[in-house]
Amino acid sequence: MKVDGQEMRPIWFDTDSKTVQIIDQRRLPHEFIIEDLNTVDDVIRAIKDMYVRGAPLIGATGALGVYISLIQKNNKGSDNAYVEAECTRLKDARPTAMNLFWGVDRVRDVVLEETSTEARVKAALATALEVVEEEAINCRKIGEYGLSIIEEISRQKNGEPVNILTHCNAGWLACVEYGTATAPIYTAFDNGIDVHVWVDETRPLNQGARLTAWELGKHGINHTVITDNAGGHLMQHKMVDLVIVGTDRTTRAGDVANKIGTYLKALAARDNDIPFYVALPSSTFDWTITDGIKDIPIEERDPDEIRYVQGLLNGKIQSVLVPPGASKAANHAFDVTPSRLVTGFITERGLCKATQEDIMALFPDKKIG
Ligand code: MRU
Numbered sequence: 001m002k003v004d005g006q007e008m009r010p011i012w013f014d015t016d017s018k019t020v021q022i023i024d025q026r027r028l029p030h031e032f033i034i035e036d037l038n039t040v041d042d043v044i045r046a047i048k049d050m051y052v053r054g055a056p057l058i059g060a061t062g063a064l065g066v067y068i069s070l071i072q073k074n075n076k077g078s079d080n081a082y083v084e085a086e087c088t089r090l091k092d093a094r095p096t097a098m099n100l101f102w103g104v105d106r107v108r109d110v111v112l113e114e115t116s117t118e119a120r121v122k123a124a125l126a127t128a129l130e131v132v133e134e135e136a137i138n139c140r141k142i143g144e145y146g147l148s149i150i151e152e153i154s155r156q157k158n159g160e161p162v163n164i165l166t167h168c169n170a171g172w173l174a175c176v177e178y179g180t181a182t183a184p185i186y187t188a189f190d191n192g193i194d195v196h197v198w199v200d201e202t203r204p205l206n207q208g209a210r211l212t213a214w215e216l217g218k219h220g221i222n223h224t225v226i227t228d229n230a231g232g233h234l235m236q237h238k239m240v241d242l243v244i245v246g247t248d249r250t251t252r253a254g255d256v257a258n259k260i261g262t263y264l265k266a267l268a269a270r271d272n273d274i275p276f277y278v279a280l281p282s283s284t285f286d287w288t289i290t291d292g293i294k295d296i297p298i299e300e301r302d303p304d305e306i307r308y309v310q311g312l313l314n315g316k317i318q319s320v321l322v323p324p325g326a327s328k329a330a331n332h333a334f335d336v337t338p339s340r341l342v343t344g345f346i347t348e349r350g351l352c353k354a355t356q357e358d359i360m361a362l363f364p365d366k367k368i369g
Pocket of ligand 1: 053054055056167168169170171174175179180181207245246247248258259333
């Protein structure tokens with residue numbers, strides 16, 4: 001996607017310096033900083049501390065992390081136990097997004113088929129870059145399939161703006177290109193459909209207010225930032241036509257883990273008869289489980305993310321304490337929306353209902369674990 005006229009992705013391999021580079025998303029929208037990832041420790045820090053975040057991007061970063069484990073200056077690339085241990089460290093960086101496990105394992109599997117370090121490095125880089133390109137194509141297809149939903153609502157409204165509510169950032173910053181939830185929105189806008197996006201600020205780290213608003217603004221899309229609690233009110237007053245969110249892990253039966261607060265949006269959407277769609281590439285499905293509430297691990301992050309709010313003050317990014325210093329805080333980062341509240345999925349293979357039958361009919365080649 002373009003940032004001030006320049007094509008940008010949140011991660012790329014710089015062929016001149018042979019370095020993996022990322023945008024540091026912690027600093028957006030106020031500072032635009034590019035970081036190099038040279039070691040597995042760099043990659044783990046970038047994922048854990050959320051320089052990179054969003055399920056498909058974490059998957060792509062993990063995949064490139066396996067390549068980085070082989071070029072670190074320790075000459076251990078031909079040692080299988082070393083490769084396995086570095087992959088485990090990468091996968092331990094964050095627990096909820098399925099894509100991290102998928103991306104790391106996909107590169108690990110091809111690496112272990114080779115014996116020499118040289119062949120392993122080559123295979124790892126080629127496969128990791130394949131992951132990056134495939135995710136970009138998947139998101140483009142999600143945009144194409146999701147367009148039909150927005151087109152239909154626009155037709156029903158005789159071209160009046162289609163009001164779409166989204167939670168967190170499931171945009172190109174969270175993926176490689178286009179985004180998941182935002183891909184249909186970008187595609188609709190590029191096709192001349194009048195869209196307006198309600199952007200949930202998404203406490204505690206404000207991925208909506210900081211990142212989704214920044215992305216949409218750079219693309220010229222009309223949007224309004226709202227508090228996380230405003231969605232229900234807007235839905236009751238017919239100010240939302242459609243909800244589209246992304247997901248970090250979805251079971252093969254259609255239960256959806258996504259940024260904390262997504263479940264409440266789904267409940268409000270159901271109560272107000274508003275379609276609630278989830279956009280995802282197949283790398284986000286966990287084919288091994290059916291019960292999301294029981295089986296999806298929910299990340300608990302540092303309570304200080306709740307206690308402090310970060311923003312621009314006097315030209316500098318600063319943090320301020322909100323609750324009393326002695327109050328405890330709890331930071332559950334994701335929740336699970338049961339499949340019964342999901343109108344449907346938008347995937348790279350098309351639309352489907354949130355049932356095991358429909359999901360597996362779209363992905364018959366996926367092995368049930
Ligand atoms: O904690 P984050 O910022 O990694 O959480 C990201 C989300 O919840 C996104 O909505 C999700 O990954 C959707 S995928 C683009």
